[in-house]
Amino acid sequence: MNCIPIMISGLPGNVARVMAEAVLQDERFTLVPFSLTGEEISDGQVAVDQTTVTLLKPSERERKINEILESYPGCICVDYTHPTAVNDNAKFYVAHKMPFVMGTTGGDRQDLERTVKNASMPAVIAPNMAKQIVGLQAMLEYGANTFPGLFNGFTLQVKESHQQGKADTSGTAKALVACFNQLGIDFDISSIEKIRDPKIQRENLGVEAQYIKGHAWHTYTIQAPDGSALFELTHNINGRQNYVSGTFDAVMFLKTKIDTNAFEQKLFTMIDVLTAGK
Numbered sequence: 001m002n003c004i005p006i007m008i009s010g011l012p013g014n015v016a017r018v019m020a021e022a023v024l025q026d027e028r029f030t031l032v033p034f035s036l037t038g039e040e041i042s043d044g045q046v047a048v049d050q051t052t053v054t055l056l057k058p059s060e061r062e063r064k065i066n067e068i069l070e071s072y073p074g075c076i077c078v079d080y081t082h083p084t085a086v087n088d089n090a091k092f093y094v095a096h097k098m099p100f101v102m103g104t105t106g107g108d109r110q111d112l113e114r115t116v117k118n119a120s121m122p123a124v125i126a127p128n129m130a131k132q133i134v135g136l137q138a139m140l141e142y143g144a145n146t147f148p149g150l151f152n153g154f155t156l157q158v159k160e161s162h163q164q165g166k167a168d169t170s171g172t173a174k175a176l177v178a179c180f181n182q183l184g185i186d187f188d189i190s191s192i193e194k195i196r197d198p199k200i201q202r203e204n205l206g207v208e209a210q211y212i213k214g215h216a217w218h219t220y221t222i223q224a225p226d227g228s229a230l231f232e233l234t235h236n237i238n239g240r241q242n243y244v245s246g247t248f249d250a251v252m253f254l255k256t257k258i259d260t261n262a263f264e265q266k267l268f269t270m271i272d273v274l275t276a277g278k
């Protein structure tokens with residue numbers, strides 16, 4: 001089988017590096033030696049293992065992309081960049097008919113969905129690519145759709161802890177809050193408690209030192225108004241390896257859709273990917 005060319009956007013960022021290294025280890029894929037990055041980047045190239053990747057600033061990408069696509073036909077993009085880049089990057093991929101997996105959170109999510117729905121190629125968009133968390137999301141969505149209002153009047157507390165540099169409120173937490181809202185709980189995403197202080201993470205939460213710079217710990221606490229019932233859901237991810245398998249499943253999902261020309265629908269979620277892989 002020919003290798004699928006993968007362009008990882010977001011190098012030299014944390015997740016993009018993990019993904020690029022994993023692409024190099026996976027015989028299904030070949031790493032496109034270019035990466036969309038930010039305007040402030042100083043170095044023009046980064047090394048990923050033995051591969052030199054050229055970084056393309058927003059001001060440089062238009063000039064290079066046609067040559068890249070000629071050299072790597074069928075290229076699929078994987079975007080792990082920055083909330084401020086989500087919408088422009090999606091528009092860039094769509095303009096150049098590049099299917100993509102958008103792992104980056106934040107940005108204008110309604111605009112992102114509109115961009116993909118009007119595109120000629122499909123995309124997978126998900127705030128979390130860890131398959132077990134996607135499964136939890138699917139369970140909660142089922143519950144919310146099947147038993148709307150089940151938790152009417154209950155209260156919710158959401159705490160999410162991530163590495164200090166995380167720019168935005170967790171997209172995963174926002175997605176689960178939407179399910180809790182449908183279940184009847186009045187809660188606004190602005191009330192999500194963001195924990196970014198390494199001291200609190202170490203001493204209060206117990207995040208291991210090795211994961212302080214890369215972890216995603218979420219706890220959702222639901223209580224009955226009279227205090228007679230309490231429910232708690234926690235999902236803690238340490239490091240970034242847990243996102244690789246789901247990301248690559250999303251790439252293979254898009255490849256199958258494209259090869260079978262079966263994509264009237266353009267916008268897909270990780271629940272679509274998980275369901276297809278049952």
Ligand SMILES: NC(=O)C1=CN([C@@H]2O[C@H](COP(=O)(O)OP(=O)(O)OC[C@H]3O[C@@H](n4cnc5c(N)ncnc54)[C@H](OP(=O)(O)O)[C@@H]3O)[C@@H](O)[C@H]2O)C=CC1
Binds near residue numbers: 165
């Ligand atoms: N869906 C999922 O499963 C997961 C999603 N995420 C999300 O992925 C994103 C990246 O996380 P993380 O790697 O930790 O973040 P980092 O800050 O480590 O990396 C972000 C990278 O994006 C680059 N960047 C900034 N602006 C642009 C732009 N306009 N175009 C292209 N690249 C740009 C940055 O470059 P510069 O240094 O120049 O700013 C940086 O290298 C976040 O939104 C995070 O929430 C993270 C983990 C899992």
Ligand SMILES: O=C(O)C1=N[C@H](C(=O)O)C[C@H](O)C1
Binds near residue numbers: 128
């Ligand atoms: O920035 C991260 O690290 C993560 N971001 C995603 C989010 O915002 O939900 C997924 C996970 O929490 C890790």
